[in-house]
Amino acid sequence: MYPGSALGEFLRSRRARLQPEDVGLRSGVRHRRVAGLRREELAPLAGVSVGYYTRLEQGQSPNVSEEVLDSVARVLRLDDDEVAHLHRLARVTRAREKARPERLRPGIGRMVDSFTETPAIAVGRRGDILAWNPLAHALLAPHWPFEAEEKPNFVRVDFLETDFSRGLYADWEQKARDDIAYLEGSLGRFPGDEGLTALIEELLTLSPEFRTLWTEHPVSNCASIARAYRHPDVGVMTLTAEFLRTPDDEGQGVTMFQAEAGSPSEERLRRLAGSVRRPASAQPAGR
Template structure:
């Protein structure tokens, strides 16, 4: 099952970055064959057998205890977000069944429409934009139609429309890693979503950048992120994207983009809203 392989890849990536001296081991044997900790070193420090840890990396220990996962996270030096991701991946390996189809609730659409100056979108677990207001359309994908037809998947947009996305995000590499963290978090929660795993495989096949970054397994809760945008009409803006999960926890959420009140970015965001309103009225 796909999440089982991701669990192993995630553990190996974190093992590779953990140096022996980080966990109190001496320089040790020279000419180490692998970067970072060996399996047997990690297993010993976590208090489990090498065989047991190997099965964990292979996704063959779906009933692994919280104590073992906590020990592994401690030895690997995982932060709270990474440790929570590890636990979800370990549990996902025993999940069965397909995820339910995504359906946007009318109330969520109304919430998005209620924002008039701040860009707002409803986003699905796969990164599909399910609803957006006009400021969000003008900010994130003005070359797509606002009404009618399919709305973009923001992760496909960032990796497969590189000329546009690299011009919009000043730090495109960080935005791309945040996209991958979003997908990885969704996969740990919805391992039975074939559309999600299909999207990941599609992007691994079509985008060398995605393929390389996916192998790094970046992790983030994606709850609140501030980044600089480069808009062709109103200029550069520092905006904070707040991701608010919907109560039913179907993996959907509403993202609202805001700027610090009184800042140049705030004025430019208001100017963008005025331009959008004038265009809609015309």
């Protein structure tokens, strides 16, 4: 289980995607006991011994060079996001300081509340919604009390409240993969976050869908994602979620949801905004 075997699990998942023919080798035998590329096939192509590569997958090569990682990434045909993730995992194998408790930064909370025509949320490294404005609440979780001190974790909702989440997202499976990619990225940055690993263990236990998708270890920077939402009041909207990380990169960031200018989605989002009442606590103070 992550994070102790993070590097090995990730590398094995990427080896499983390739066949010998993909890297210019003959398959050799008709029936292969291991899916995908074998260690002894990958290692020579990456310019390392089989023993060294085996230790790398086992997390026993804390001083692995960037050159070796890049060579392995080349053989595995990793994209830019996956290469960055590989380097993070290799570094944190030897650095697992306990993560500090996560608290909403007041300035981020004020920023989120300042948006009135744009759904906006503050998100933590575990997928917890730390703050939201009324329009984001109406879009993402109208069944959840807006003023509740404990707000939802979007990954937990997507996998454990599937009647709701499958109705909201036109492509639920892609949203689920993006959720796991978000957790993968956080785990690469914060391997000492016990709450994060507890959440993953919970979802592995309770959600068959999560167990299946987790074995694939999807990776993405989740910075800009277009998605179709099926809102029960205004209909289908295609919105782009832009995730802005805080400069100190403690995993906390702000996501804003925007529609293309002049599109039917923009008009539907405007209608949704018109139907939302801002709570008294969010109303501008009178003079």
